[in-house]
Amino acid sequence: MRxxxxxxLVAVLVxxxxxxxxxYVLLRGGVSLGALVDTLTLPTTMGYLVNTVLLTILVPLASxxxxxxxxxxxxxTDLPGRRIWAMLFALPLGIPAFVGSYAWVSLSYAVNPASTxxxxxxxxxxxxxxxxxxxxxxxxxxxxxxxxxTQEEMARSLGHGLVATxxxxxxxxxxxxxxxxxxxxxxHMLAEYGALVLLRYQTLTTAIMARYEFxxxxxxxxxxxxxxxxCLAVLGFDRLLFRGVGRAAPDSRxxxxxGVTRTSTPAPLHAWQVPALLGSSAVVFIGLVVPxxxxxxxxxxxxxxxxxxxxxxxxxxxxxxxTASVGALAALVTTLVAIPVSMFITRHPSTLSMLTxxxxxxxxxxxxxxxxxxxxxxxxxxxxxxxxxIALMVLGYVLLFLPLAVGAQRSGLLAAAPQFDELxxxxxQGPLTTFRRVTLPLALPGIASGALLVFLDVGKExxxxxxxxxxxxxxxxxxxxSRTELLDYKDAAPYALALVVLSSIPxxxxxxxxxx
Amino acid sequence: MVHLPRSLHxxxxxxxxxxxxxxxxxxxxxxxxxxxxxxxxxxxxxATPATLTIYSGxxxxxxxxxxxxxxxxxxxxxxxxxxxxxxxxxxxxxxGDNSKADVILTEExxxxxxxxxxGVLSPVSPPTLAKTVTxxxxxxxxxxxxxxxxxxxxxxxxxxxxxxLPAHLLDLADPxxxxxxxxxxxxxxVGTVTYLIDTIGADKTRTWLEGIRDNGENLGKNAxxxxxxxxxxISFGLINHYYWFLKADEVGAENxxxxxxxxxxxxxxxxxxxxxxxxxxxxxxxxxxxxxLGWLADADGGQKIVAxxxxxxxxxxxxxxxxxxxxxxxxxxxxxxxxxxxxxENAQQLLVEVGII
Numbered sequence: 053m054r055x056x057x058x059x060x061l062v063a064v065l066v067x068x069x070x071x072x073x074x075x076y077v078l079l080r081g082g083v084s085l086g087a088l089v090d091t092l093t094l095p096t097t098m099g100y101l102v103n104t105v106l107l108t109i110l111v112p113l114a115s116x117x118x119x120x121x122x123x124x125x126x127x128x129t130d131l132p133g134r135r136i137w138a139m140l141f142a143l144p145l146g147i148p149a150f151v152g153s154y155a156w157v158s159l160s161y162a163v164n165p166a167s168t169x170x171x172x173x174x175x176x177x178x179x180x181x182x183x184x185x186x187x188x189x190x191x192x193x194x195x196x197x198x199x200x201x202t203q204e205e206m207a208r209s210l211g212h213g214l215v216a217t218x219x220x221x222x223x224x225x226x227x228x229x230x231x232x233x234x235x236x237x238x239x240h241m242l243a244e245y246g247a248l249v250l251l252r253y254q255t256l257t258t259a260i261m262a263r264y265e266f267x268x269x270x271x272x273x274x275x276x277x278x279x280x281x282x283c284l285a286v287l288g289f290d291r292l293l294f295r296g297v298g299r300a301a302p303d304s305r306x307x308x309x310x311g312v313t314r315t316s317t318p319a320p321l322h323a324w325q326v327p328a329l330l331g332s333s334a335v336v337f338i339g340l341v342v343p344x345x346x347x348x349x350x351x352x353x354x355x356x357x358x359x360x361x362x363x364x365x366x367x368x369x370x371x372x373x374x375t376a377s378v379g380a381l382a383a384l385v386t387t388l389v390a391i392p393v394s395m396f397i398t399r400h401p402s403t404l405s406m407l408t409x410x411x412x413x414x415x416x417x418x419x420x421x422x423x424x425x426x427x428x429x430x431x432x433x434x435x436x437x438x439x440x441x442i443a444l445m446v447l448g449y450v451l452l453f454l455p456l457a458v459g460a461q462r463s464g465l466l467a468a469a470p471q472f473d474e475l476x477x478x479x480x481q482g483p484l485t486t487f488r489r490v491t492l493p494l495a496l497p498g499i500a501s502g503a504l505l506v507f508l509d510v511g512k513e514x515x516x517x518x519x520x521x522x523x524x525x526x527x528x529x530x531x532x533x534s535r536t537e538l539l540d541y542k543d544a545a546p547y548a549l550a551l552v553v554l555s556s557i558p559x560x561x562x563x564x565x566x567x568x
Numbered sequence: 569m570v571h572l573p574r575s576l577h578x579x580x581x582x583x584x585x586x587x588x589x590x591x592x593x594x595x596x597x598x599x600x601x602x603x604x605x606x607x608x609x610x611x612x613x614x615a616t617p618a619t620l621t622i623y624s625g626x627x628x629x630x631x632x633x634x635x636x637x638x639x640x641x642x643x644x645x646x647x648x649x650x651x652x653x654x655x656x657x658x659x660x661x662x663x664g665d666n667s668k669a670d671v672i673l674t675e676e677x678x679x680x681x682x683x684x685x686x687g688v689l690s691p692v693s694p695p696t697l698a699k700t701v702t703x704x705x706x707x708x709x710x711x712x713x714x715x716x717x718x719x720x721x722x723x724x725x726x727x728x729x730x731x732x733l734p735a736h737l738l739d740l741a742d743p744x745x746x747x748x749x750x751x752x753x754x755x756x757x758v759g760t761v762t763y764l765i766d767t768i769g770a771d772k773t774r775t776w777l778e779g780i781r782d783n784g785e786n787l788g789k790n791a792x793x794x795x796x797x798x799x800x801x802i803s804f805g806l807i808n809h810y811y812w813f814l815k816a817d818e819v820g821a822e823n824x825x826x827x828x829x830x831x832x833x834x835x836x837x838x839x840x841x842x843x844x845x846x847x848x849x850x851x852x853x854x855x856x857x858x859x860x861l862g863w864l865a866d867a868d869g870g871q872k873i874v875a876x877x878x879x880x881x882x883x884x885x886x887x888x889x890x891x892x893x894x895x896x897x898x899x900x901x902x903x904x905x906x907x908x909x910x911x912x913e914n915a916q917q918l919l920v921e922v923g924i925i
Binding site: 094095096161165166167168249252259262263264265266267268271428429432433436439440518519534 | 627650651652655657658659662663664666668679682753758788792795796798799801913916920922923925
């Protein structure tokens with residue numbers, strides 16, 4: 053079937069719009085090959101590159117191992133209190149990485165001030181891995197629950213052991229879930245800033261921010277070029293590793309969901325029950341208890357120290373209102389813009405649609421500050437009326453978070469088998485009616501997840517927000533960062549708590565939807 | 569789809585939230601952005617009362633208390649955009665003629681010198697300059713030095729005694745100091761490198777920086793250096809005096825383990841960097857902006873806030889900080905023109921080539 057031209061056109065336009073920041077990078081800094089070579093041969097660049105690559109491999113790897121283990125534990129075993137554990141495992145989603153890192157650093161200072169064990173690569177992998185694994189855990193839980201266990205039973209009956217069956221039959225079917233989660237985490241590593249500053253680990257992105265802070269925009273843009281190349285490498289690697297994932301299987305029958313979803317008998321843990329409980333507690337302790345202890349520790353320190361009498365509560369409330377309203381607005385706009393792209397890529401798989409989708413991912417990998425500077429540059433020259441407005445800030449979020457919405461919508465639309473569209477069309481319904489009455493209702497869960505993910509990430513975003521927020525318009529993240537800059541945790545604690553509470557709302561809904 | 573109704577419910581709720589949000593945003597945009605928008609559109613600003621937009625690289629809470637006090641004293645409304653010096657200076661340059669800033673406040677002389685060199689600052693009214701210590705104002709009169717921060721050595725007495733500290737900044741390139749100290753390539757550090765290039769030349773400065781790179785630990789931020797020394801992770805560090813007092817303010821000076829040492833003797837390690845205030849040429853509120861600078865320099869205006877709310881040195885003539893600072897007269901810094909820190913590119917280039925930033 054030929055792709056309807058209009059849909060293709062809109063999707064390609066959206067992707068082109070998403071490429072504006074990359075265009076800015078190339079235009080302002082990346083075109084000069086000589087300068088790029090000069091930057092690459094600086095003594096520090098290779099170190100930043102190695103650090104970035106290490107982090108981008110190790111954190112997703114740690115998250116995948118942890119996420120799959122925990123998902124198997126809560127879905128397939130008789131772990132006591134599985135439902136509660138599942139929710140606890142999902143909750144770190146609501147704690148921004150830089151808040152978690154701050155809590156760890158302040159705890160380290162409180163417990164063993166002279167220790168520097170937390171700083172550097174091992175600490176970064178531990179803290180970021182334990183804060184980001186829900187991006188793997190949640191989709192894997194959902195995938196495990198919807199798997200048709202008949203295949204596994206068949207493999208068992210053919211003489212495969214438990215582990216062999218998992219590796220050969222179950223794991224391959226988890227690939228879409230793993231692909232999406234690992235990709236989000238890997239790209240997050242390319243763009244992470246706040247957490248790495250606190251953990252004293254230098255990557256290309258911290259170097260880019262440092263160069264910008266010193267006003268060396270050209271060098272920062274050259275380093276951004278390198279970061280963009282890394283992003284392409286990650287996308288290519290993902291494509292290689294998960295080839296064919298995301299397309300409807302050619303032989304798929306018309307069916308809802310993915311076959312017979314049955315409650316399989318949970319595997320008894322026996323002697324492994326105690327280690328499993330200890331391991332689960334350790335994960336919750338590292339990912340949840342420590343960050344919350346850091347925040348509440350700060351609150352109590354302030355409460356019993358200088359007190360909250362002169363605290364600017366109005367300002368905090370305004371920041372909460374701003375974050376919630378801008379987050380909701382950005383979620384709505386991003387969802388609307390993402391729909392044509394996800395329709396195009398799921399309904400009309402082709403090289404063009406694949407490239408369209410990947411184009412939206414490239415912006416996601418750029419540090420927020422590069423996207424923000426592109427917008428400041430373009431708006432202040434060509435659209436001065438837009439400069440320093442909420443509209444421009446929302447535009448920045450749309451550019452940054454479009455792939456989150458596209459990714460979630462893609463799985464939603466895949467759940468709504470294209471054959472239903474075809475059936476509806478063959479019965480004489482137009483494409484819009486088909487979308488409204490058939491596709492949309494079936495894909496709604498995926499679309500809702502996408503919107504929640506965007507809302508969540510707007511709250512957590514730091515670097516672009518620092519540049520794009522209109523004068524006098526505080527967000528929780530900028531308020532928190534300006535207070536943590538001085539490493540003054542008790543002043544920042546109310547902002548950290550508000551951010552965690554606000555983020556926990558979409559995180560809870562996402563988790564509940566996927567854990568249901 | 570068994571769960572469809574719940575999902576629909578969720579989407580409905582989200583849509584409602586988004587609508588509410590749009591309404592809220594429209595409201596808040598109406599209340600916060602309108603004054604700025606009005607003034608931006610009517611350059612003559614005859615009828616509408618002025619709202620002064622201040623871009624500030626100073627710590628936000630402090631800048632806010634300055635802005636609030638100015639509004640209380642004069643009735644002129646203010647709007648603050650807080651960020652880092654360089655970020656805001658770059659932003660003003662990127663914004664060009666469309667800049668919304670009326671006044672710029674910086675922490676360091678370098679960034680505001682860069683603005684002065686770019687030709688975007690109006691000269692400061694001479695009576696305003698006359699209210700402050702002449703030594704720290706730039707020779708070109710394009711900005712006001714209204715507060716200052718001194719370079720200091722923060723040290724942990726349980727790890728090193730004061731008499732064992734290096735006498736001169738340049739000594740630190742000696743391998744005998746390897747692994748003993750931390751530093752941060754902050755704005756003041758770049759300013760120090762600029763000063764060294766001007767006095768001992770680029771080649772010697774490069775050699776010195778290579779020594780610093782090999783011997784010291786780069787912790788990125790002054791606050792991180794201070795905390796590492798205070799915690800006993802390292803013996804001593806190079807910071808601005810200001811950061812020690814911020815921490816002392818929080819935990820009580822009597823509870824601080826670390827102490828500060830000032831090199832003095834007009835050593836490169838004893839530089840004193842003034843904070844700057846300037847008026848943008850593109851501002852449509854020249855009179856009010858100059859009035860703000862005049863107020864900032866006044867012993868009964870901004871200087872009172874500097875003296876009480878910040879551990880920076882107030883530079884108003886006859887104004888003394890209420891904090892327990894080493895007296896400004898005892899610091900004995902090298903004599904330099906604060907207007908000479910423009911174009912920090914040479915210093916930064918060295919730092920990049922050596923591999924410090």
